[in-house]
Amino acid sequence: MANTKVLIVGAGPTGLTAANELARLGVQVKIIDKTSVRSEKSRAIGVHAGTLESLENSFGKDFCRKLIGAGHKVRTAFLHVYSKAPIRVDLGVIPSVYNFVLILPQSKTEQLLEEELNKSSIYVDRNTEWASLREVDGKVLSILRDRQGHQTEVTSDFVIGADGAHSAIRNALHLPFRGDAYKLEFIQGDVEIEWPWPYGDIRSFLSSKGFLACFPLSSNGSGNGSGKRKGNGDYRLVMVQPNKADSRATKVSLNDFAAAVKSICPEIRIKRETWLSRYSVHHRITNRLRCGRVFLAGDAAHVHSPIGGQGMNTGMQEALNLSFKLATVICKEAPLSLLEHYESECLPVAKDILRATDLATRFGLASNHRINDFAKSFVVPLMAKNKWIRQAVIKGISRVSIARKEIDNRSREKP
Structure with a gap:
């Protein structure tokens, strides 16, 4: 004992x-x-x-x-709501x-x-x-x-x-x-993306197709390491959509994930994945x-x-x-x-x-x-x-x- x-x-x-x-x-x-x-x-x-x-x-x-x-x-974070101009959120106000x-x-x-x-x-x-x-x-x-x-x-x-x-x-x-449990489908992945905005900020997108949050995984984007350049970067993407019947029983593919991401934000192109996961969320x-x-x-x-x-x-x-x-x-x-x-x-x-x-x-x-x-x-x-x-x-x-x-x-x- x-x-x-x-x-x-x-x-x-x-x-x-x-x-x-x-x-x-x-x-x-x-x-x-x-x-x-x-x-x-x-x-x-x-x-x-x-x-x-x-x-x-x-x-x-x-x-x-x-x-x-x-x-x-x-x-700094940006909120993109439908097709409106992004709203800048200054996190520096945290006391x-x-x-x-x-x-x-x-x-x-x-x-x-x-x-x-x-x-x-x-x-x-x-x-x-x-x-x-x-x-x-x-x-x-x-x-x-x-x-x-x-x-x-x-x-x-x-x-x-x-x-x-x-x-x-x-x-x-x-x-x-x-x-x-929420009647929603949560999919997340660590991926390399290409988009028209500077690397390093949090960006969230809300549209009729669902919600997408993008979190930078390092202080620098791929390449020159400026941290604020446009182009490639490693991000954690978290996507939420209405739940689909039996969707959790199937493994999420990169092609399906990329298509779903593009339906929410057409400007994002996924170049490669590290891992993808589909899951449900409870409260x-x-x-x-x-x-x-x-x-x-x-x-x-x-x-x-x-x-x-x-x-x-x-x-x-x-x-x-x-x-x-x-x-x-x-x-x-x-x-x-x-x-x-x-x-x-x-x-x-x-x-x-x-x-x-x-x-x-x-x-x-x-x-x-x-x-x-x-x-x-x-x-x-x-x-x-x-x-x-x-x-x-x-x-x-x-x-x-x-x-x-x-x-x-x-x-x-x-x-």
Whole structure:
């Protein structure tokens, strides 16, 4: 039987962030994942200013510099609505030293978090699946299983379930996961494109055929490396269209994807692909983040539309919030009752994000009815051109206010 203070199930961004924070605060931690290797393909791609502020507060400026050095800072976005002139969105209004969106694929974020964790001589136990748990005398006894079916019992003070949308821990706790799937088809790909605009900005296109978002994957386009030239560049394209019957059962081809992209934006030509993926998106949330000594964080607790890029960022900030509280309790610097604040602080935020992303998805993408097209073609530009609305949306997406509130709570929770 193995013993640890905190067992973390799931080595995605949420689990790795929690493990790093606990290790930094001197808490013994064990982190497991059922996969054999870290995935190089991921949907999340943006790290917001608030998340960077939270990471700096915990891990220091050097770690944030590593993240920024591995990614691409974007300070300008453009919204193309139907055939109207593009609307420029200045991300520099974000009230933070990190006044940009950091384009960094989730796979790279996980790599840097895991490398940081390894510095504390803590390594992810891969090919290890969580099987069951029970609480006994103020401890949690978990059964883990390897690929050969061999079982190991681990005793811990607490367990963090960061095992994703299909969370085995959430299911074992019999917690509901209320919500539904969107009747939309999401396709994304990492591709090299050619278009008439400068490389390096985020561009989104909304038309009667669907929605397309384009994110630059590096600071420079292919070729001369100017970062602002017209021509070729590697981009992550995320396309949303009304769901087609049985479409998820078929593998998306480059030709079909290129044709669908061109139907939304004729100026884009796809030259080559790195990978393509078709998937469905759900909007769901549980009603509890804690059951006794077991906690949920990230996608294990809530999933929502990728509009606004909130999923990974929410999970990482929840991980920092929870880990700090756990460390404070484990080190006997605060009573067990402090842990009650995790749910009361984080669940309302998750609910607000789910409502906001659901509203944006349903209004902007869910229907191609002529009345809805008329509303989108006039209402969206009108809202986007309004300085106050635009700045409020940008500041909300940046998560800065959430981060600073959590950092302020920490200062009050310290003994």
